[in-house]
Amino acid sequence: MYGLLLLDLLEYTMSVEEIFEQYLGSKIYRDREKLLPDYVPGELPHRDEQIRQLAVTLAPALSGSRPSNVFIYGLTGTGKTAVTKYVLRKLMEKGNGRIEYVYVNCRQNNTSYRVLAELGKFLGIKIPFTGLALGEVMKRIIHGLERKSRILIVVLDEVDNLVKRNGDDVLYFLTRINEQLSNAKVSVIGITNDLKFTEFLDARVKSSLGEEELVFPPYNAVQLEDILRQRAKEAFNEGAISDIVIKKVAAIAARQNGDCRLALDILLKAADIAERERASQVTEAHVEKARNEIEKNLTVDTIKTMPLHVKMVLAAVYLLSRDGSTKTITTGLVYDKYKELAAKIGIEPVTSRRITDILNELDMSGIINARVISLGRYGRTKVIEIGVPLKNVEEGLSSDILLKAAIEEA
Structure with missing residues (x-):
């Protein structure tokens, strides 16, 4: 210190x-830029197979055909974005100006309007920051694509952030847009860290987007x-x-x-x-x-990005840990403390079963550690403890104004 x-x-x-x-x-x-997350090196070790598979999928663009849509899965930091950009740059070099790609990060642009506005910006279309109906934005994008008369590959990185927040309207539009185009062609590459993401998709979107799938191992x-x-x-x-x-x-x-x-x-x-x-x-x-x-x-x-009830459950565990008078923190104690917080904030509490699910989610994230112990003839229960420094939990929870006040009063 x-x-x-x-x-x-x-x-x-x-x-x-x-x-x-x-x-x-x-x-x-010598060159700090080479360590930054958006740098794509000239070689990508241990991703030869994924590079080959993506290149084979996109290669038809070189002969003027629309490539299949691709869905790319893999945990964070497995090279999905780097491989995608690497292959697309090589493809553009061979395409002699007939192939372009646009990259949209759906964590930063997590509404349908923002994603379409980014696409419009790439096409040189004036789309105001807000105010237009989505249907009008889509019409302008179709006109912009027709003027460009190119094969355009749209990369939607962390696409799960968009769909979980706003639904799959944009994906449906982009996977069906070729039906309305004469001079241009569009393919979509969706990238996600969520291996269960397709459960959120409409069946029609799932079938259109998942024409080809790639999985990146850790x-x-x-x-x-x-x-x-x-x-x-x-x-x-x-x-x-x-x-x-x-x-x-x-x-x-x-x-x-x-x-x-x-x-x-x-x-x-x-x-x-x-x-x-x-x-x-x-x-x-x-x-x-x-x-x-x-x-x-x-x-x-x-913690800052957690839903409110998840934060409240974590706050309950935090308060019981901070207090120190309770040596063993059980699911029942957490639920009682959670209900106290809900009453203070003025929010209807969720069921005890949902609290158990939330504790499991927090355990999987490593923020808490939960283990099941036997109470003999009284059954079994979970014993819970914070798995990270308390000051980090407090800092994350304090970003929520409602919770901050409730924690300070407790």
Whole structure:
């Protein structure tokens, strides 16, 4: 803690000019951009099969045919977006201007209107920030496509965020749009982390979108090491990082479902910490600091985006843990505390069965740990404890104004 305070003090006392000069003469980085999440390298190790499958699916575009729609599944950080962009760029190079693609992140653009507005922007169509009926926006997009007279591949990344929030109207429109086009052709690539996502789709959309499906398996530790070595070679000065550090970062990410994005985030954060400390090499200590900071941010962000009743159940567990007078936190105690919170906020509580489901969801996310114990002739119950630092839970819950007031009063 003292070291971090000293580092903060050093940064505080440095002038703006000194800070900028430090980064101009970096001891760590050759090219920091190579570690950023939107960078697509010239080679993608351990994704040859997925690259080949996607290339085979999209290749008909080169002869003027509409490629099949593709649905891509896989956990976070398995290379879905990178492979998609990599193959599409190669396809455009071969297409001599006849093939284009537009990429839309549906987490950032999570309404039907925003997704269509992004598509309109790509086509050079003026669509106001709000105000038009969706039907009118769709008409303008059809006219814009006809003017372009191209094969357009629409990539909808994290498409589950759009459908769960707004339904599948946009997907239905895009998968049926070719019926209204004469000069242009449209194919859709949907990317999702949710392996059960298709359960939310209308049967007609499911059949149209899922003409081809690709599944991306998680990376293992050895594969992650190869990826990190490749990026490190491009991003760092010679001698700025050791193989021990790369193995450590890969091992951490391998334990988190082989999440390559997490591995790159940790490596980038560790290098930034080393840079701020004016170190000449990224060390294992820098990796530990980076991991703690990222895990904290992930927990807080996850809690902030939870539905209200899930937050309330977590708040109940948090309050029972913070109080400390209850050694064993059971499902029954959580439900009683949850009902107290619901009464304070003025919200109708859900059933005890739903509370059990929510506790299971929180357990799967790692935010709480729940284990079943036997009470002999009294049956069985769950014993619950917080699985992350209490201050992180409090920070996440405090972003909700209603809950913040209820927690402060408790």
